[in-house]
Amino acid sequence: MRQPDTNLKKFLKGIAMLCIIVATLVCVAALMETVRYSVAFLAVENAARFGIRYAVTDMWDVKYCDDAGLALGLTRADMSDGRADCNAAMHFRPVTLKGVAF
Helix, strand or coil: CCCCCHHHHHHHHHHHHHHHHHHHHHHHHHHHHHHHHHHHHHHHHHHHHHHHHHHHHCCCCHHHHHHHHHHHCCHHHHHHHCCCCCCCCCCCCCCEECCEEC
16 A cells, blocks of 8 residues: 655645634634724714714713813814813814814
């Protein structure tokens, strides 16, 4: 009985390892995408909840205004009417440079 070629065995082991590595990488990428979509969905859900709460009750939490103003660079717009209330004054016009508000 003839013995299989040892080079062929090594080649097949390499192919099997390559398939395992590819499958593992695909699973990791799928997990990362699932987490990314979940975080995006949560952000949209929270924004909708805050928007609905504001629309229904006309109340907001000032700490969220401060955080949003700092994140978006809108603190100057909010303070343009002299109050930190998440509302920019009607006369406020942001300075823009190539479409970026300052």
